[in-house]
Every structure is written in structure tokens, then in C-alpha cells.
Amino acid sequence: MRIQSAEVNEIMLEMRKRKRRWLIVTSLLAVLAVVLCCAMLLLGNTIYPVGVVIRTLMGEEIAGADFAVNTIRLPRMITGLFAGFAFGVAGYIFQTILRNPLANPNILGITSGSSAAAVFCITVLHLNNTAISFAAVIAGLATVIVMYFLARGRSFSIGRLIIIGIGMQAMLDAVISYLILRSAQQDIAEVLRWLSGSLNGAKMSAVLPLIIIVVALAPVMLVLSKQLSMLELGDQMATSLGVATDKTRVILIVGSVFMVAIATATTGPIAFVSFLAGPIANRLVGVSASNILPAGLVGANLVLFADLIGQFAFEYRFPVGVITGILGAPYLIYLLIRMNRKGEL
Numbered sequence: 302m303r304i305q306s307a308e309v310n311e312i313m314l315e316m317r318k319r320k321r322r323w324l325i326v327t328s329l330l331a332v333l334a335v336v337l338c339c340a341m342l343l344l345g346n347t348i349y350p351v352g353v354v355i356r357t358l359m360g361e362e363i364a365g366a367d368f369a370v371n372t373i374r375l376p377r378m379i380t381g382l383f384a385g386f387a388f389g390v391a392g393y394i395f396q397t398i399l400r401n402p403l404a405n406p407n408i409l410g411i412t413s414g415s416s417a418a419a420v421f422c423i424t425v426l427h428l429n430n431t432a433i434s435f436a437a438v439i440a441g442l443a444t445v446i447v448m449y450f451l452a453r454g455r456s457f458s459i460g461r462l463i464i465i466g467i468g469m470q471a472m473l474d475a476v477i478s479y480l481i482l483r484s485a486q487q488d489i490a491e492v493l494r495w496l497s498g499s500l501n502g503a504k505m506s507a508v509l510p511l512i513i514i515v516v517a518l519a520p521v522m523l524v525l526s527k528q529l530s531m532l533e534l535g536d537q538m539a540t541s542l543g544v545a546t547d548k549t550r551v552i553l554i555v556g557s558v559f560m561v562a563i564a565t566a567t568t569g570p571i572a573f574v575s576f577l578a579g580p581i582a583n584r585l586v587g588v589s590a591s592n593i594l595p596a597g598l599v600g601a602n603l604v605l606f607a608d609l610i611g612q613f614a615f616e617y618r619f620p621v622g623v624i625t626g627i628l629g630a631p632y633l634i635y636l637l638i639r640m641n642r643k644g645e646l
Contacts, residue, residue: 319587323595326585330598334382337605341378344613345369380503380567381604381621383515385574387564389600390522390593391557392575393582397529398550401463402636405575406441406561409466412575413473414444415565420477420492424484430507434566441562444469445554498571498622500608511567518556519597525549526591571622573629574600580632603628 342354349357349366357363357370392405406412418440422428428436448469452462481492494501528549531539539546561575578600582592585599607624 323586323592327595327598330585330595330602334598334601334605337602337609338378338382340609341381341605342370342374344609345374376503376505376508377500377608378605379505380508380511381500381608382601383508383511384564384568384571385601385604386519386597387511387515387560387600388571388574388604389578389582390519390597391561391564392577392600393579393593393596394522394529394553394557395575396579397533398553399462400533402580403463404466405579406557407570407573407576408470409448409463410469410473411441411444411466411558411561412565412570413470413477415441415562416496416570417473417476417480419495419566419569420480423492423495424480424488427488430566431510434510434563437566438559438562441558441565442555444473445558494620495569497620498569498625499620500568500604501620503568508567511563514559514563518560521556522553522593525553526593529553529593530591569620569622571604572626573633574603574625577603577625577629577632 339351342358343349343351347365347369349370353363353366354370357366358375361367388406392407395404395406395409396402398404415437418436419433422433422436426432448462448465451465477496481489484492528539528544531542531544532546532549534542564571578596579592581599581603582595586592586595603625604621607628608621611619611621611624
């Protein structure tokens, strides 16, 4: 009995340590996001004092600052914050459910599906931002449904799903290239800016659907975070613990697709954010915890930080997707090498 009691106490102590680590890391990530948001509002061609920015945000009209802060910097900051959070949450959920670090919306072709629909709306239908967002969400969901049925066969296979997703991505990227070649010259600049993943030209009216989707779905994801952790143990174990595996998986995947599709429609496909956010959160917090919220905060911090780097670290300004691509490509190569050595590819 004493041995069992000592083991229970040790387990409880370890759980308290992990919970404390989760709280500390999540709080620090939130603080970092606030700092980066402040930097986005303060920095630009003209660096405004904190007092001027606050007065401007409160509605006071200050020559020059009112336009720079409220019309340019604030929408850009809010877009980066919510899009990065959406990419981070969606990437972590896909990687956790499919139990594979390669299983993220970028590599599975979901982002390419949304991108192809958006490019079609821009170059062929010439629709407004609201219609583009709607089409991107529908296309993302359709891509997931097609991949699921193609991956089923006689039995569902995660490896088959990833391979089909990579093939879907290649096919949809070819469709995007074809649409660009056939598009009018005046549409090419907008398409290329959008495909690079950029916060340039962000407007409050365009980011409103993204805010609504993230605010509506993020609490649902957080409520299901414990069930998501149980799904990692396998369907049989999760079912024995009282988890409705199929229902939970469908809700999480559909919610993730909505988030990543609307984020893609708003900013374009910002490379590698959904791929990097989950592994970074797991490394900071620990893989045993439910890291949906930390992954979302990591995604937001990545986008905000990369945008600041792209704006001010070089002679020329680069879209945020270029910077995240530079950061993410080496990690992808490292991950592929490591998985190949372990025989997981």
C-alpha cells in the first residue's frame, strides 16, 4: 500500500509540474503575441510614440497617425494575429489526429484546394473578398472529402491519406499555374501577391469573416482538447475512456478545415506556419499536454514575427509567406531525413 501511495503521489506531482509548465509557457506566448502586436502598431515608415498610438486607437484624429495606425497597421496586425492562430490550431489538430508530423493542411493539399478556388474567383469570376472566402472554405472541405474517400480503400490508411494529399497538392498547384497563365494581365499581380502569403493591403472589412470563424470555432476546439489527447492513444483506448471517436474526429477536422480555409482566403497560403506551430508548441510545453492553445499562439507569433522581419530586416520588403518559407524549409528537410532513418517513410 505504501508503494502504491508513493507512486500515486509521484504521478500527481508530475501532473502538477506539467500543468505549471503549460501555464507558464502559454502565458509567455500570449505576452510575446501582445508585444509583437504592439510592435506592428508602432513601427513603420514613421515610428509613433506609444501615447500617440493609444490616442489614435481611442478615436482621436491625429494628422498622419490616424491613417497609418487605423487604416494600415491595425488591420495588418489583426489579420496576422488571427490568421496565424488559425493556421497553428489547424496544423496541430491534423498532426495529432493523423499521428504524423507531415499531416498538415499545406502538405495534404487542403491549402492548395482553397488557393485554387480563390485564384479561380479572382481570375475568372472577378468576385469580391466575401465570395472568395466562401469559395475557399467550400473548396477546402471538398478537398478533404475527396482525399478521405480516396484513402479509404478496404480500410482507412493514414499513410495512404498523406500520399494522396501530396498528389492532390501537386495537381491543384498545376491548376493554379494554368489559371495564372490564362488570366488577364491586370489580375496577375493580385494573384501573385495573394499566393505568396501576404498581409499587405489588409482591410478590416476583409478580415471580419476570419475573426468570426476563429472566435466561433476556437472555443469548440479547446473544449475538445482532452478528447483530442485521448485520440492519440488509439481508437480502442479512446472509446474505452468514453470518447465518441468518429464524432470528435469529424468535428475537429471540419472545424480545422474551416479555420485554415478562411485564413488562406484572407492572407493567401502562408507557408509552413501550420507545419511548424505544433512541433514548436510540443517542444516548449511537452507532448503529453493538450497544446491546441499554445500551438495557436505559436502560429500567431510566427506570422507576426515573420511579417516584421519581412518589412524591416532587409533592403526590400518581402511578404510574410516568403519569410516563413525560409524558416520552415530547413525543418521539413530535417524531418524527412529523420523519418527516413526511422523507417517511417
